[in-house]
Structure formats: C-alpha cells, structure tokens
Amino acid sequence: MSAVTETAAVTAPVDVQPHPGPTPPMPRRAAIGVAASASLLVGGAFATVWFWIPLAIMIVGISSIPSVIGFLLAAVVFIYLMRGVDYVERVRSEAVFGMGIGIPARRLSHYTGFQRWAHQQWLDISSARFWKGVAHHYLRMIYDALITALAVGLVVFAFLAPAAAIAIGNSDPDAGLSFLPTPLAWILAVVALPAAVALVVFAPVLDATIDRWLLSPSPTAALQQEVSALADARQGAVTSAQTERHRIERDLHDSVQPRLVSLAMTIGLAQTKLDSDLPTAKALIAEAHDDAKNALVELRNVVRGIAPTILSDRGLDAALSSVVQRTTHSGIPTTLSVHLPYRLPDEVEACAYFVVAEALTNVSRHSGASHAAVTVRLDEATQELHVSVFDDGCGGAQVVDGDSGLDATGLRGLDERVRAARGTFTVSSPVTGPTIITAVLPCAS
Structure with missing residues (x-):
C-alpha cells in the first residue's frame, strides 16, 4: 500500500486492552x-x-x-x-x-x-x-x-x-x-x-x-483499565460512525448524484425532441436508459458498502470470497484462507468484512502489488478473530491521528472501526514493502 493515501497510529493510544473473553482455567500447582x-x-x-x-x-x-x-x-x-x-x-x-x-x-x-x-x-x-x-x-x-x-x-x-x-x-x-x-x-x-x-x-x-x-x-488498576478500554471503544464507535456518514455522503455526491442529474437532463432534452426530432429523442431515451442502469449499479455499490446482503445471508466466508474475486478480476491475484468453525456475532463479521474490503480496495488502487493474500482465523482458545491482509506492493502505509472529516477514511477509518469493537489494529508497512494489515477482534460476549 502506498504512503500517499493512508495515514494513523499503528495501535490505539490506550492501555493494554483487557482480555475479551474468558480464558481456560490453568492448573494450579502447590x-x-x-x-x-x-x-x-x-x-x-x-x-x-x-x-x-x-x-x-x-x-x-x-x-x-x-x-x-x-x-x-x-x-x-x-x-x-x-x-x-x-x-x-x-x-x-x-x-x-x-x-x-x-x-x-x-x-x-x-x-x-x-x-x-x-x-x-x-x-x-x-x-x-x-x-x-x-x-x-x-x-x-x-x-x-x-x-x-x-x-x-x-x-x-x-x-x-x-x-x-x-x-x-x-x-x-x-x-x-x-x-x-x-x-x-x-x-x-x-x-x-x-x-x-x-x-x-x-x-x-x-x-x-x-x-x-x-x-x-490491583482491583483499582483493573477498573481503570476497563474504563479506559470502554472510553476508547466509545470514541472509536463515534468516530467510526462519523467517518461512515462522510463516506456515504461522498459516494452519493460523487457517483450516484451526477448520474441522476445526467439522467434528468437527458430525459428533459428528449422531451423537447419528441415532437420535432423523433430519432434524436429515441437516442436520448436510450442514453437515459443506460444512465439509469449505471446509476442503479453505483447505488448498489453504495448499499453494499453500508450493509452487504451476502454477509448477513451467507456469512463471512462467502462475503470475503466475493471481495477477493473482485480484487482478482481487477488484476491482482488474491488468495483467501478462512477458518471459521461457526458463525460469529454480526458486529464482528461486519467489522472483519470491512477491514478486508477496505484493505483490498487500497491494494487495487495504490499498491502496485502482483499478489495479495487474506487470512481469517478464529482462535477458539481465546475467542479472538485474527484477520490479516498481505500484499507485496510498495509500502509506507501508516495510520496517523487527525480530525474526522471527508478524508477520515482508509486505514484510520479501519482503526476506528476496530477500536469500536474493542479490538486491536496494526499496520506493518516498510517503505520497500510488503504491507501487512492485521486486526484482532474479540468474539466473546
């Protein structure tokens, strides 16, 4: 991934996260x-x-x-x-x-x-x-x-x-x-x-x-740790929601809205030609029909970015397979390895999906990679989901703190989303590459 697009802290600036779930009891020796x-x-x-x-x-x-x-x-x-x-x-x-x-x-x-x-x-x-x-x-x-x-x-x-x-x-x-x-x-x-x-x-x-x-x-330190983790998760959730709203607004403004404006103008022009120039009016109506179909495709892409239907219907494995297939069709061969013995909570699956989808989007746009790999594995002992996205392209990707806004996307948006789920997000991306993005998400209630 390129340094020119992605910017935030490799890890959240908070205390060590409390363990997300129960650990198996350890045998106590005398x-x-x-x-x-x-x-x-x-x-x-x-x-x-x-x-x-x-x-x-x-x-x-x-x-x-x-x-x-x-x-x-x-x-x-x-x-x-x-x-x-x-x-x-x-x-x-x-x-x-x-x-x-x-x-x-x-x-x-x-x-x-x-x-x-x-x-x-x-x-x-x-x-x-x-x-x-x-x-x-x-x-x-x-x-x-x-x-x-x-x-x-x-x-x-x-x-x-x-x-x-x-x-x-x-x-x-x-x-x-x-x-x-x-x-x-x-x-x-x-x-x-x-x-x-x-x-x-x-x-x-x-x-x-x-x-x-x-x-x-000490009990006090444990409570302080828990309060700090909850406060950080809350801040991550608020920031992630703001980022998501900005992204939806940007996608509607930059893609769907121009298509609909063009469609309205074409239909209006066709109306003026119906009585005087019927062949031109028919051509304009055909053009408007194409614009309508393109607008529907872009609207589906926006909806998919909000709540992909395949994720809720068929689970994380199928949803990630679809994302990986699109990346492969874009010219970057991508492999997927998934080990999930059962369905996970909806919020965990959604967070993992968006981490992979956004990371692979950055790989397609900026990395110049020849190969990418996605690994998703559930550690049943610790009840943690490990998500890793690797690409062999140019490196230099970072996550830096900044104000939320129209540019609050990419790695920083992923970092905020993962923190909202009380997980950890890391980026390893030396200037010469490769880039490895890792998210660890707690799955236990």
Whole structure:
C-alpha cells in the first residue's frame, strides 16, 4: 500500500486492552514441592551476586544527576533491566506455582519515532506497575537469600554438632566445639537437619504469597483499565460512525448524484425532441436508459458498502470470497484462507468484512502489488478473530491521528472501526514493502 493515501497510529493510544473473553482455567500447582523448593534455593544463590547489580545501576544514576547524560543512560538501562526481570519473574512464578496471575495494564505512548520511545520510558518508570515489579523482585530476592542462608547454616551446624560432641566425648577440648555439652550437641544435630529441610519445603508458601500480592493487578488498576478500554471503544464507535456518514455522503455526491442529474437532463432534452426530432429523442431515451442502469449499479455499490446482503445471508466466508474475486478480476491475484468453525456475532463479521474490503480496495488502487493474500482465523482458545491482509506492493502505509472529516477514511477509518469493537489494529508497512494489515477482534460476549 502506498504512503500517499493512508495515514494513523499503528495501535490505539490506550492501555493494554483487557482480555475479551474468558480464558481456560490453568492448573494450579502447590506452593510446596520439589519445583518450589528448587526455585527458592536457586533464587537465593543467584541473589548473592545479582542483588548488587540493579542497585549499583540505580546508585550510579542518582549520583550522576548533575551530569544529566549519565543519569539518563543509567535510567534507561535500569528500566530495560527491570522490564526483563519482571518478565522472568512472571515466567518463573507461572512455571513454579501456576497461579495464572494476570498482567497489569501498560500504558502505551501514542507518539511516533524517537518521541514515542522516550515517552514510553517515562510512562513505564512513572507507573505503579513498574515499581511494584521492582519491589517484588527485591523482596523475593531478599527473602530467598535469607531462607537459603539459614537452611545452609542449619545443615552445616547439623554436621558440626556431632563433631563437637565426639571431640568432647574424647576429652579433647581443642578438637571441637567445647562450649556445647554433649547431650545438647546431639539434640541440636538431630533437630537442625529436619529444621533445614522443613524450612526449604514450607518457605515457598510465602514466595507464592509475595507473587500474588505484588504481581497481580490491583482491583483499582483493573477498573481503570476497563474504563479506559470502554472510553476508547466509545470514541472509536463515534468516530467510526462519523467517518461512515462522510463516506456515504461522498459516494452519493460523487457517483450516484451526477448520474441522476445526467439522467434528468437527458430525459428533459428528449422531451423537447419528441415532437420535432423523433430519432434524436429515441437516442436520448436510450442514453437515459443506460444512465439509469449505471446509476442503479453505483447505488448498489453504495448499499453494499453500508450493509452487504451476502454477509448477513451467507456469512463471512462467502462475503470475503466475493471481495477477493473482485480484487482478482481487477488484476491482482488474491488468495483467501478462512477458518471459521461457526458463525460469529454480526458486529464482528461486519467489522472483519470491512477491514478486508477496505484493505483490498487500497491494494487495487495504490499498491502496485502482483499478489495479495487474506487470512481469517478464529482462535477458539481465546475467542479472538485474527484477520490479516498481505500484499507485496510498495509500502509506507501508516495510520496517523487527525480530525474526522471527508478524508477520515482508509486505514484510520479501519482503526476506528476496530477500536469500536474493542479490538486491536496494526499496520506493518516498510517503505520497500510488503504491507501487512492485521486486526484482532474479540468474539466473546
């Protein structure tokens, strides 16, 4: 697709969309077991080295505030490091405990280029999600290190106590721990080892509690996320409706109206010729008849753009087949792959249809492509419809924010329509091509 026609943000400038439907329950693993104990011990051993690295970066950044550049570099490194740590901690928590902890919303920047990157760093470091992740990492690291150190100390003591008791029993005070009476040494030796084992076995229970406490999104954040998503969907619906009205007005003004005006003028001219020049009048009536047929064809095209009958009667597969066939007849061979085990809600089918229809219209008009491909697939696990339109033509297509109006069509109109359905819309279109337009639409009620 060409850069000269299409313009809007690759993704909607809002928080991460809430999950559109229920997710299958994940098997929850016990907080007591070999995996949980191994995770605690490995985390405690790793903490003895890793604990100081992020802390040192933070200290260096704070001490470099006067130089600005040093502070910014340290801040960027710290942000990326903590992002990676948060991901690793979530993977570890899910692998060990399997609690299916939700991911808090992450605000995304609506800018582009370097400004987008810089603004995203600020949004991350100023969010509660980021600092809860940092607090979780250090709290768990300290806890695991303390438990591991205490367990190792108990195991070491369990072996030293018998040695001390034997040395004292042999009346060789210099050979062992002479300050321990023999009975007490044996009692401590018997108790220390089971205590170390019990500590390692039961301590991960608090690890799981820490995960639930600091990794889970707070109820307030979840409500804010839902409100933000609903507000964005509402704005998308309003803007999409305005765009659709402008499109219908433009189509009627540019195609149907001139045909009807021409038809009226031709009929009027034929009336003046009926009495004086019958052959000319007959020719004008034939011309008016052709204009009427052309006007009907263009009116059907306008109606098809509003609510295609084939979509409601035969479903998305048949409707998309018709669109793909028209694109192929226009000179761009197009393939269609559809995996839909059942009919979807009407609004989802309509949104998917218009995404494909508008994208293929742009391919025909602007891309110079030699091939296009449309893929529509329903993910039954997540109840999401994935729609993808590929073409191998020139790239450079973008979506940029702007005011609604006569030009509010194309990719921005599709972005607004998809956002109104609480879906996500992305465009991948390097200058040299190819272009891939993707829409993910929630299907669950």
